Amino acid sequence: MDLKNKKVLITGGSAGIGKSIIQELVQRGVRDFAVVGRRKEALDALKAEIPSANFLTIQGNVAKVEDLDKAISTVSEAWGELDILINNAGVVSAGLLSDLSDEDIINQININVTGLILLTKKALPLLMKSKEGAIMNLSSGYGYIAMPFYSVYAATKAAVGQFSDAMRRELHQYPIHVMTVYPSATDTDMMKTAVVGQMDTPEEVAKASVDGLLNGEINVILGGKEREEQIKMNFLEPEKIDAFAAANYEALRERTKQHRSM
Numbered sequence: 363m364d365l366k367n368k369k370v371l372i373t374g375g376s377a378g379i380g381k382s383i384i385q386e387l388v389q390r391g392v393r394d395f396a397v398v399g400r401r402k403e404a405l406d407a408l409k410a411e412i413p414s415a416n417f418l419t420i421q422g423n424v425a426k427v428e429d430l431d432k433a434i435s436t437v438s439e440a441w442g443e444l445d446i447l448i449n450n451a452g453v454v455s456a457g458l459l460s461d462l463s464d465e466d467i468i469n470q471i472n473i474n475v476t477g478l479i480l481l482t483k484k485a486l487p488l489l490m491k492s493k494e495g496a497i498m499n500l501s502s503g504y505g506y507i508a509m510p511f512y513s514v515y516a517a518t519k520a521a522v523g524q525f526s527d528a529m530r531r532e533l534h535q536y537p538i539h540v541m542t543v544y545p546s547a548t549d550t551d552m553m554k555t556a557v558v559g560q561m562d563t564p565e566e567v568a569k570a571s572v573d574g575l576l577n578g579e580i581n582v583i584l585g586g587k588e589r590e591e592q593i594k595m596n597f598l599e600p601e602k603i604d605a606f607a608a609a610n611y612e613a614l615r616e617r618t619k620q621h622r623s624m
């Protein structure tokens with residue numbers, strides 16, 4: 363893919379991994395971004411921080427259909443087409459399923475899955491006008507390997523991976539590549555309430571994601587060879603992952619007790 367003159371719509375571009383992806387794309391020549399996020403201050407700060415890019419900022423919640431419609435009409439009026447859609451916005455609320463509020467369960471699904479699917483549906487007519495388009499969806503390592511206390515989050519992220527694969531196959535007649543990024547623990551606001559040792563930086567995740575986009579990769583999996591081995595093990599011998607989770611149950615519970623970023 364040639365990034366020159368590409369027009370990018372990204373959700374959650376005002377912080378964390380999304381913001382780093384914008385910075386990485388700017389370094390590689392992209393100038394035009396439409397960014398969706400709930401907090402206006404964060405969107406304004408993004409514009410001030412990266413004056414070399416042109417931003418359309420759309421204050422909105424991806425869980426609200428009318429906000430998605432607003433994002434699409436903004437892009438349609440300003441550009442009339444779209445090259446790259448990056449579905450990055452995501453939230454997490456960890457804990458025993460019985461302890462999660464109904465609201466946190468519904469909102470994780472609405473933000474991480476329903477909003478992502480609806481925005482993709484609504485963006486497709488614009489993406490189909492691109493001569494070289496792409497959809498990048500942010501899943502998680504938990505989308506491959508589900509862990510206790512992340513039942514709902516893991517379910518949403520597995521859904522993201524399956525949605526990506528189905529859409530890539532559904533769109534094969536179009537020049538629209540569909541890819542999924544599976545970050546490991548990454549040092550962003552989302553992880554402030556989790557207790558994790560080693561984390562990737564959002565810049566590392568952004569670089570791997572943009573490299574993957576340029577190379578036409580289908581899955582960008584962070585966490586190196588070790589992570590790939592674990593994914594194979596989870597598929598071929600899931601009882602081994604069960605044993606790991608059982609042996610570390612209390613420690614995992616303790617570390618994730620406060621983990622909530624909604």
Ligand SMILES: NC(=O)c1ccc[n+]([C@@H]2O[C@H](COP(=O)([O-])OP(=O)(O)OC[C@H]3O[C@@H](n4cnc5c(N)ncnc54)[C@H](OP(=O)(O)O)[C@@H]3O)[C@@H](O)[C@H]2O)c1
Nearest residue numbers: 374376377378379400401423424452502547548550551552
């Ligand atoms: N950090 C990790 O360890 C990790 C690991 C695996 C996967 N991921 C995934 O990577 C993606 C980015 O995560 P991150 O760590 O960068 O998160 P983050 O630091 O919490 O940033 C999230 C971004 O999404 C926006 N956002 C959140 N909910 C939104 C909503 N309902 N509507 C519109 N915008 C919304 C936020 O802005 P507002 O709050 O202003 O809306 C912010 O710009 C997520 O999909 C996450 O699940 C992260």
